[in-house]
Amino acid sequence: xxxxxxxxxxxxxxxxxxxxxxxxxxxxxxxxxxxxxxxxxxxxxxxxxxxxxxxxxxxxxxxxxxxxxxxxxxxxxxxxxxxxxxxxxxxxxxxxxxxxxxxxxxxxxxxxxxxxxxxxxxxxxxxxxxxxxxxxxxxxxxxxxxxxxxxxxxxxxxxxxxxxxxxxxxxxxxxxxxxxxxxxxxxxxxxxxxxxxxxxxxxxxxxxxxxxxx
Amino acid sequence: xxxxxxxxxxxxxxxxxxxxxxxxxxxxxxxxxxxxxxxxxxxxxxxxxxxxxxxxxxxxxxxxxxxxxxxxxxxxxxxxxxxxxxxxxxxxxxxxxxxxxxxxxxxxxxxxxxxxxxxxxxxxxxxxxxxxxxxxxxxxxxxxxxxxxxxxxxxxxxxxxxxxxxxxxxxxxxxxxxxxxxxxxxxxxxxxxxxxxxxxxxxxxxxxxxxxxxxxxxxxxxxxxxxxxxxxxxxxxxxxxxxxxxxxxxxxxxxxxxxxxxxxxxxxxxxxxxxxxxxxxxxxxxxxxxxxxxxxxxxxxxxxxxxxxxxxxxxxxxxxxxxxxxxxxxxxxxxxxxxxxxxxxxxxxxxxxxxxxxxxxxxxxxxxxxxxxxxxxxxxxxxxxxxxxxxxxxxxxxxxxxxxxxxxxxxxxxxxxxxxxxxxxxxxxxxxxxxxxxxxxxxxxxxxxxxxxxxxxxxxxxxxxxxxxxxxxxxxxxxxxxxxxxxxxxxxxxxxxxxxxxxxxxxxxxxxxxxxxxxxxxxxxxxxxxxxxxxxxxxxxxxxxxxxxxxxxxxxxxxxxxxxxxxxxxxxxxxxxx
Numbered sequence: 001x002x003x004x005x006x007x008x009x010x011x012x013x014x015x016x017x018x019x020x021x022x023x024x025x026x027x028x029x030x031x032x033x034x035x036x037x038x039x040x041x042x043x044x045x046x047x048x049x050x051x052x053x054x055x056x057x058x059x060x061x062x063x064x065x066x067x068x069x070x071x072x073x074x075x076x077x078x079x080x081x082x083x084x085x086x087x088x089x090x091x092x093x094x095x096x097x098x099x100x101x102x103x104x105x106x107x108x109x110x111x112x113x114x115x116x117x118x119x120x121x122x123x124x125x126x127x128x129x130x131x132x133x134x135x136x137x138x139x140x141x142x143x144x145x146x147x148x149x150x151x152x153x154x155x156x157x158x159x160x161x162x163x164x165x166x167x168x169x170x171x172x173x174x175x176x177x178x179x180x181x182x183x184x185x186x187x188x189x190x191x192x193x194x195x196x197x198x199x200x201x202x203x204x205x206x207x208x209x210x211x212x213x214x
Numbered sequence: 215x216x217x218x219x220x221x222x223x224x225x226x227x228x229x230x231x232x233x234x235x236x237x238x239x240x241x242x243x244x245x246x247x248x249x250x251x252x253x254x255x256x257x258x259x260x261x262x263x264x265x266x267x268x269x270x271x272x273x274x275x276x277x278x279x280x281x282x283x284x285x286x287x288x289x290x291x292x293x294x295x296x297x298x299x300x301x302x303x304x305x306x307x308x309x310x311x312x313x314x315x316x317x318x319x320x321x322x323x324x325x326x327x328x329x330x331x332x333x334x335x336x337x338x339x340x341x342x343x344x345x346x347x348x349x350x351x352x353x354x355x356x357x358x359x360x361x362x363x364x365x366x367x368x369x370x371x372x373x374x375x376x377x378x379x380x381x382x383x384x385x386x387x388x389x390x391x392x393x394x395x396x397x398x399x400x401x402x403x404x405x406x407x408x409x410x411x412x413x414x415x416x417x418x419x420x421x422x423x424x425x426x427x428x429x430x431x432x433x434x435x436x437x438x439x440x441x442x443x444x445x446x447x448x449x450x451x452x453x454x455x456x457x458x459x460x461x462x463x464x465x466x467x468x469x470x471x472x473x474x475x476x477x478x479x480x481x482x483x484x485x486x487x488x489x490x491x492x493x494x495x496x497x498x499x500x501x502x503x504x505x506x507x508x509x510x511x512x513x514x515x516x517x518x519x520x521x522x523x524x525x526x527x528x529x530x531x532x533x534x535x536x537x538x539x540x541x542x543x544x545x546x547x548x549x550x551x552x553x554x555x556x557x558x559x560x561x562x563x564x565x566x567x568x569x570x571x572x573x574x575x576x577x578x579x580x581x582x583x584x585x586x587x588x589x590x591x592x593x594x595x596x597x598x599x600x601x602x603x604x605x606x607x608x609x610x611x612x613x614x615x616x617x618x619x620x621x622x623x624x625x626x627x628x629x630x631x632x633x634x635x636x637x638x639x640x641x642x643x644x645x646x647x648x649x650x651x652x653x654x655x656x657x658x659x660x661x662x663x664x665x666x667x668x669x670x671x672x673x674x675x676x677x678x679x680x681x682x683x684x685x686x687x688x689x690x691x692x693x694x695x696x697x698x699x700x701x702x703x704x705x706x707x708x709x710x711x712x713x714x715x716x717x718x719x720x721x722x723x724x725x726x727x728x729x730x731x732x733x734x735x736x737x738x739x740x741x742x743x744x745x746x747x748x749x750x751x752x753x754x755x756x757x758x759x760x761x762x763x764x765x766x767x768x769x770x771x772x773x774x775x776x777x778x779x780x781x782x783x784x785x786x787x788x789x790x791x792x
Binding site: 009011012015018019022054059060061084086087088089090093100107108110111113119137138141142143144204211 | 230311405552618622623625626627629630631632633634635636637640658661662665669672673678679681682687688691693694695696697699701
């Protein structure tokens with residue numbers, strides 16, 4: 001897999017590059033600002049770009065904007081946005097426009113390289129990725145009289161995995177369940193939450209996230 | 215001074231003098247200006263008595279009324295001109311006539327130049343009037359009378375001149391001629407001075423004084439013309455031309471009397487207006503009511519009233535808003551005790567140089583002071599509000615900068631450090647140095663913990679989600695991280711100023727932080743207002759009301775605390791948020 005890293009902190013750029021290199025991932029380019037990102041992506045044609053959410057010049061949301069730009073202009077290039085923000089607002093902002101081939105992970109997650117590599121693989125395959133910590137916060141937040149309380153422990157696990165962007169097959173593998181069982185769980189969950197069952201994979205992620213945030 | 219007896223005496227004198235003048239003229243029309251005609255007789259007494267009546271009335275009606283007496287004296291002087299008729303039957307009448315026959319000119323001119331007061335303002339006026347007295351009464355009247363007795367010459371029937379000390383006819387004639395010419399020049403100068411006074415006076419003063427000054431100038435001119443026409447004689451001649459000019463003088467004198475009445479009417483109307491103002495002020499007009507009262511008083515609906523505030527004396531209205539005087543508006547300063555109380559902007563010529571300004575300032579002094587103080591308080595309040603907003607905004611900007619520094623500095627470096635540790639431990643073969651591997655793992659765990667703490671710290675300092683996503687996103691974020699169930703209903707639909715968003719967020723965050731059970735947040739946009747309501751079932755911690763009130767007020771909002779049964783309801787309204 002060929003990836004590009006965009007981050008204004010040199011220590012981070014180089015560290016992540018070396019770690020990914022160790023894991024057998026080909027880091028084709030490392031850049032420090034967002035404005036040259038799209039041009040470099042078009043030049044190097046990576047499978048995915050890892051983009052910091054805050055970069056010069058304003059240090060606000062350049063990463064999100066650049067990611068959306070790449071997703072619009074280069075549908076075959078995936079984008080993984082790294083961020084320090086725990087709030088679901090940013091992940092939703094990213095996914096709402098382009099739920100395919102993109103992901104949102106907390107930045108400190110990178111020291112657990114397996115998670116990053118897994119996320120990159122899923123993104124390249126066309127899925128979307130939402131950081132488990134963010135999803136856990138949404139699922140576990142205190143609620144009054146919520147259908148969530150009617151879910152079994154297993155169903156809650158499945159719900160979290162849906163929100164993180166996993167497909168049914170991936171959920172089955174992770175939880176050591178048969179795809180049929182997972183399908184049944186998913187149907188139950190969506191029914192209890194009142195989410196339309198016919199939603200395709202990407203719409204399903206968004207719908208579940210929106211439900212959890214509301 | 216007891217005025218009424220004096221007034222009756224002056225009027226009685228005028229009536230008697232007029233009656234004698236009529237009698238003298240009837241007995242010997244040849245030497246009379248009025249002659250035997252009804253028109254002449256009517257003109258004679260109409261002018262004399264009108265001046266006397268109006269003058270006396272003016273004197274009685276006004277505290278400072280030297281003008282009135284002068285005018286009355288002028289009227290009597292006018293009647294006395296008939297007494298120098300040699301056909302007069304009484305030596306006293308004849309002698310008085312000889313001395314005072316030309317006294318009307320200086321008396322009337324002095325009165326008109328002093329109008330409406332009794333003192334002559336400029337040295338030039340005083341000199342001219344003194345010269346006119348000297349010429350008409352001393353040189354033309356008294357001096358020849360001392361040196362000439364007609365009876366000792368060709369007029370055996372003439373009455374006796376009681377003043378004649380010597381009989382030097384030529385000298386008397388010469389003095390008479392000098393007096394005539396002198397008086398002609400003096401009359402012309404006085405006429406010019408009257409015109410000059412009319413031209414130089416302010417529009418407002420001119421409006422009330424022209425009715426006196428114009429006929430007075432006509433009178434002086436006509437009198438001067440009579441003197442000029444008589445200049446080949448030693449006394450006032452009553453030829454055809456002189457008689458015509460005499461009629462002009464009579465009309466002009468009646469005109470002066472009418473003019474005094476007109477200006478008195480104007481003054482009365484103004485006093486009524488000021489009295490109305492007094493009544494209005496007594497009814498405690500609402501703020502800004504003074505402007506409306508002044509506008510009605512002056513008759514200019516566009517009148518503006520500005521109060522000077524601050525070092526620069528910028529003009530503001532009673533609500534503290536800056537006052538703009540239109541380019542076509544004239545400014546009149548209302549000064550009390552040497553201090554500028556207010557500036558009135560009005561149509562040109564309405565107030566300038568008018569006594570009304572002083573009367574109004576005196577009348578409305580307290581109300582003006584009151585409104586001026588109100589204006590000052592409003593201006594200071596606005597300044598305070600602005601400075602409070604600035605302080606809050608500066609605080610927010612500083613927190614934002616801190617959050618940015620933490621985020622882009624420390625947080626980034628610590629994540630980089632975590633990566634370095636990860637790299638180091640991946641290079642290390644655990645079996646060779648298990649102790650080092652354990653230490654590295656512990657360090658990694660510490661760094662992860664530090665990252666989390668930093669994240670919480672940065673978020674607490676400034677919520678980046680508020681700046682990026684606005685109030686709705688930030689309220690969702692509050693609900694996500696709350697320890698208690700938080701339900702957000704409604705949407706703010708759009709963005710507001712950082713001050714409004716920051717204040718609304720602070721209120722909800724503070725309330726949620728203090729809640730020990732469910733919280734409902736209701737947000738509604740009601741153009742142009744933004745309303746946020748927070749309902750807490752129970753409160754655990756302490757709500758910092760003062761800080762919240764400060765924040766909300768700095769964003770021009772209102773914060774209302776309510777609640778019952780242990781619950782708390784907080785309502786925040788930003789009336790002009792969008």
